[in-house]
Amino acid sequence: MTAIRFNSVAEIVVDSGIDLHLDLAPTGSRRSALGRALRDAIATGRLQPGTRLPSYRALAADLGVARNTVAETYGELVSEGWLDARRGSGTRVAHRGAASVRAASSTVRPELRPEHDLRPGRPDQSAFPRAAWMAAARRAVSGAPVDAFGPGDPHGRLELRRALAGYLARTRGVRSDPRRILVCSGFSQTAQILTSVVSGPFAVESYGLPFHRRLFDTSGPTVPIGVDEHGGRTHEPIEAAALVLTPSHQFPTGVSLHPQRRTAAVDWARATDGLVVEDDYDGEFRYDRTPVGAMQGLDPDRVLYAGSISKSLSPGVRVGWMAVPEHLLDPILDAKGVREATVSALDQLTLADLITTGAYDRHVRAMRLKYRRRRDALVDALRERVPEIGTMGIAAGLQAVLTLPPGSESDVLAGASEAGLAVEGLGWFRHPSAAEVESDVMPDGILVGFSAPSDRAFPRAVETLVSVLELTTRGRRRG
Ligand SMILES: Cc1ncc(COP(=O)(O)O)c(C=O)c1O
Known part of the structure; x- marks a missing residue:
């Protein structure tokens, strides 16, 4: 000490x-x-x-x-x-x-209302489809069977599980059926449940969301696996009971998991009786290529697929799902408890309606177009004004990694803060026990969530970002 x-x-x-x-x-x-x-x-x-x-x-x-x-x-x-x-x-x-x-623990981050919000992973809150949701909610409530108003079942509503089984098979290649789909409030709840079902530590990508890591840490300190341009290094030895991956769009680096790495992860799970947890948090948002399907299809008995509406609709509504390997169904249901404790039956029925009427697909399509345009506008502004700044992981998702000159991450973050601009430093996502080997250390960088602002606020946010980058890089060139 x-x-x-x-x-x-x-x-x-x-x-x-x-x-x-x-x-x-x-x-x-x-x-x-x-x-x-x-x-x-x-x-x-x-x-x-x-x-x-x-x-x-x-x-x-x-x-x-x-x-x-x-x-x-x-x-x-x-x-x-x-x-x-x-x-x-x-x-x-x-x-x-x-x-x-003041009253919070040291691990809780303050919720800020920055002047310019480019924090990663947040959908445009002003684009929540209020009218479509209200129309679906009206239909859901008026058509709901009486039992929807009784205690909830830990499986989730059958109407939603049926809708999800079809939707996930169609859009993400998930192999499942309504019996193996369980409703939950999102990936965070999936993580919490799994820590009481899987005994032993979880391996996680060496770059990831710290608050998810902390959830998995309750099963023993998480074990970082390296991340490079092909995603998590699943071909290397993994000493854990379960392996958590973001295969479609690694968070935060944005790369997609190479097919051989996908196979290696499944082979590892088969050989060790382990479990792969697939966090498919933004799989619908792919812009430049045909969608990268879920890896769960490789082996539905070894890969637990998890998703939620946090990126597609809202992280505030709290509805998510899991496609669960057969042998984990009962343990997960036991862990959830005798009743559905977190997700409202009415929200479940509303989402089921949105999906079955096609309104969900329409919303996702519209948002995909909006976010692709924003990504393009961001890339154009960077290319024109700060061509020395590189980008990474921009083929999909709601955020871009901007790669910065070595040693400049903290300067850029300080400059951004001064300008009232919220972005995240790549270093913040790094696992504290990640190996310090060169191949496992990402360059200096910031994460820019181009989806976060409203349409009105977006241009000014990008202008502020580019000005901060100009100032910082110019300052460094002079220095
Ligand atoms: C990497 C990653 N996984 C999953 C989620 C979704 O978490 P949840 O469903 O608990 O909102 C997020 C959203 O913040 C995320 O960034």
């Missing part, structure tokens, strides 16, 4: 320094330890809003770490809203971030 004294020159905390106890020993990198400690200090109020943090150089010297480690950590916390970086006044604890997370 190392104790660091922050000689704070805060506007608010004036009379004393603040001790930050930083546990550098057990797991993860120094950067993640520093990030954790700072979030914790802010969340618990030990670092007050407005408090100025030591300079990169001073803190790096105190800790005996590279200046970059501190700079990257600050950049990460700026992008998460914990810190504010303003030219001329250093890095300070943010007012909005600290206020909204």
